[in-house]
């Protein structure tokens with residue numbers, strides 16, 4: 001390009017104030033990215049004024065696999081394997097301690113309790129009913145799903161009844177005030193809810209209150225780093241993979257913060273396993289720009305791999 005044409009284009013851009021607008025936007029963006037680098041112990045205290053929109057769960061359409069909950073459906077098989085494996089380990093230990101062989105004595109009926117806090121429409125709870133071990137033993141496990149959203153619980157109940165999962169009990173309640181007696185639950189599942197809670201220490205204390213001795217927390221959440229901010233808060237929302245306002249990066253939690261939170265309630269954290277969710281291009285979606293990327297599949301990585309976005313883990317009451 002000749003220098004004269006270049007100078008001409010540049011003067012038009014300056015006249016239209018475009019460099020300033022672009023720079024202003026870029027600067028704001030960098031500031032946001034920079035803010036993801038909060039101190040390491042940032043999440044072990046209450047956070048004020050987060051922007052996560054929990055109301056969007058009221059009519060998310062939990063069971064529409066191509067709707068707004070599609071991300072949760074894509075990762076569900078991997079979650080079911082992981083949570084199911086941990087329930088199996090705890091239940092086998094429970095059977096061993098209570099000395100009752102599996103399937104032999106109905107006196108153990110409903111004594112082993114699994115609670116899913118922030119269960120939404122029950123995608124994980126229902127998925128677990130098809131896990132190889134749980135399927136075999138489910139009559140001996142009491143499942144309770146709890147969520148603050150009345151609409152979500154209504155949808156969960158309707159779907160469970162339609163699919164004959166009458167043994168799952170659903171309740172409307174907050175993670176900060178669980179409707180359970182002290183030391184009455186064996187396994188608590190915290191799947192994709194921790195990054196929706198402003199006051200994590202309060203929720204963790206409440207969970208610890210209701211868990212039995214040697215009870216277990218199995219959880220899945222998102223770490224707080226630039227990668228997760230760019231991919232989960234920006235790209236996934238811009239391309240319509242998840243609803244706008246699903247996340248606030250400040251509520252993401254690093255594995256170190258999870259360890260600190262567990263230690264504070266006398267729990268022993270056991271592992272942090274990164275989950276990878278791949279995407280694929282959908283050329284048909286190019287016409288409507290926001291549909292050009294789709295979720296492909298989820299896989300669990302080795303515990304030694306760095307946690308960049310989603311991760312799963314579990315911890316025991318000491």
Ligand SMILES: C[S@@+](CC[C@H](N)C(=O)[O-])C[C@H]1O[C@@H](n2cnc3c(N)ncnc32)[C@H](O)[C@@H]1O
Pocket residue numbers: 054057072117118119120121122123124146147148149152173174175176190191192193196197
């Ligand atoms: C991302 S969804 C996860 C749903 C489900 N656990 C799953 O993984 O399929 C987060 C859920 O947490 C619930 N939630 C948010 N704040 C809560 C609170 N304080 N107490 C209980 N549930 C809460 C929301 O209503 C929503 O259903």
